[in-house]
Amino acid sequence: MKFVTFLIMVLLSPLVVADELCQGWEKKIEPDMQMAEAIFTHEAAKAANKALGELIETGRFDWFEPLNQQKIIYGYLLKTQAQKAIDLNGKQDIQSLREVQEFCRFLVEEAFYYD
Numbered sequence: 001m002k003f004v005t006f007l008i009m010v011l012l013s014p015l016v017v018a019d020e021l022c023q024g025w026e027k028k029i030e031p032d033m034q035m036a037e038a039i040f041t042h043e044a045a046k047a048a049n050k051a052l053g054e055l056i057e058t059g060r061f062d063w064f065e066p067l068n069q070q071k072i073i074y075g076y077l078l079k080t081q082a083q084k085a086i087d088l089n090g091k092q093d094i095q096s097l098r099e100v101q102e103f104c105r106f107l108v109e110e111a112f113y114y115d
Contacts, residue, residue, distance in 0.1 A: 021082055021094065022104035035071065035111035037079075045076035064114035075111055078103040 020037045027034060048069040055061045055069075078099075085099035094100050 021079070021086075021100055022107050024095075025104045025108050028108050029112045033112040033115070035075065035107070035113060037107055039072065040075040040079045042076065045073050048072040067114050071111060075103075075106060078106050 022037055052066060052069045052073075055066055082094075082097065082099040082103040085097045086094050089097060095104075
C-alpha cells in the first residue's frame with residue numbers, strides 16, 4: 001500500500017524537466033513496467049529515500065519495494081549528472097555526452113518497476 005501511495009505522489013508531483021533527454025532511444029522495457037523519465041525528480045528521490053528509511057525502521061515490506069525505491073534514487077542521480085554535463089557543455093549534441101548516455105542506457109534497460 002505504501003508503494004501505491006508513493007507512486008501516486010510521484011506521478012502527481014510537478015514535473016521539472018520540459019524536454020526528455022532520451023528522446024529517440026529505443027525502449028527495451030514493456031510499457032506497463034517502464035519508469036518514465038519524468039519520474040526522476042529531486043522530490044521523487046527524497047520521497048524514495050524517506051520510504052526506504054521507513055522500510056528499515058519497520059522491517060516490513062514487499063520484496064520489490066526497496067528495489068523500486070533504489071531505482072528512483074539512482075535514476076535521479078544519473079539524470080542530475082546528465083543535466084550538469086549539459087549545463088557545462090551546452091545543449092547541442094547532448095546525446096554524445098557520456099553522462100547523458102549513461103542515464104539513457106539506464107532508462108531504456110533498467111528503469112522498470114518490480115511488482
